[in-house]
Amino acid sequence: MASPTAGHGLATRPRYALRLLALGYLVFLLVLPVVLIGWRTFQGGIGPVLDALTSSQAQSAFRVTLIVAFWTVLANTVFGVGVALLLVRRDFPGKRLLNTLIDLPMAVSPVVVGLALILVYGRFAPVGARLEDLGIQVIFSTPGMVMAAVFISLPLVVRAVIPVLEELGDEQEQAARTLGAGSWQTFRRITIPGIRWGLAYGVVLCLARALGEYGAVAVVSGRLVEKTQTLTLFVEERFQNFDEHAAFAAATALALVAVVTLLLIKILRPKG
Template structure:
């Protein structure tokens, strides 16, 4: 009988923490029909915010996919001094506040920093522009692809790869025909999580973007800016769009995860 009170407590917890807040946002968004939702997201500032969000997220996913595959193989297939330190550094973004990440990037790539100043003198602005936003997003979503692939590589072992080498396959052929097909679901799972994290990032971007409307404003920053300017319909519409993306991401992760991994 004790399990029923626990279920009730768990359901109430989820209801008041997740379902009710998100449901109220959706209700405020669609209380006057679906028309205002599309109207709010079709304004020039909203369209530009969506474009910037997608651009930043896609570049971050590409960077973290390449790094994630390489780092996972390095951590699982090789032994070297400092391996534990590298593994800990990969997880560092999970422990560091995104705001701290943004401030750290400003110290390195800001206009008055040695590196950032040199880059700006050579025509490449990092902070308060798209490159800085991509760097910040890459940092905060760094561990997701790596940590999705590492357990799968550990479980697979090296037998198939060693057999391919024995039969004369090159490293590239082994990687393309053995490694990638073996980790494809984990790779897809990590990519989807990385994409979701990138699309919903706020803290680091709020610091490095400058929040310039029509220039460096992402959808999360658009929500804040519209709400602060008492344009609640636009704020709720953008928030609902982000929530729908999160739900779609959740469904994708469930679809990509094989049944025997549950």
């Protein structure tokens, strides 16, 4: 007669096997490549890393990346909160269609997004030509890069705020209006404090996507060195030109940003 302990051991084997499989998958697909990049970055010491990251080209790439990320987060925060309030608090014709369109950037390739922006805002496109006449260059400049990053990160703030708004309800907002509070006062004192953690979570996700975006930005930027080159484009350009120190140093900087972002996401993620 088999003992209960033996039966329990047999039952737990598949569980441990699945855990080992998942852990091995993550180690070889994610952890090992990142560790190797870090090792290649610092194998020559800290000096070459600092030299690579303080070069004029690297500093320009950092600056362009931060500018694009800032305007992307700002635009998507305003848009995300407004659309989330519209979808949760209002009923209107086309609401279901709008709710579906919000997720469109998740299904469209970033390269396609960049190409579409060129077809609309390029120098020889009707809209782009008109803007060029007004002295506004969109493609191969910062505005086009911001538009590309805004598009690919469009749903992140909206989808982070909507569940929080639904859970919050509108009872407190209605009570505030009954007591004489205006719309802006209610929004500032009731709505924003109620959604602040969900909003922060969506903002961090949007920031991470904007900092690491490559495909759409690569198409519309023109990859002009020290003009429209982001950090991801800098990594590719340096690696293709056999400057491995600079490429690995910038890649490590991006990886560190990703780790910090991951920690913030874990902290800010709404409970439940």
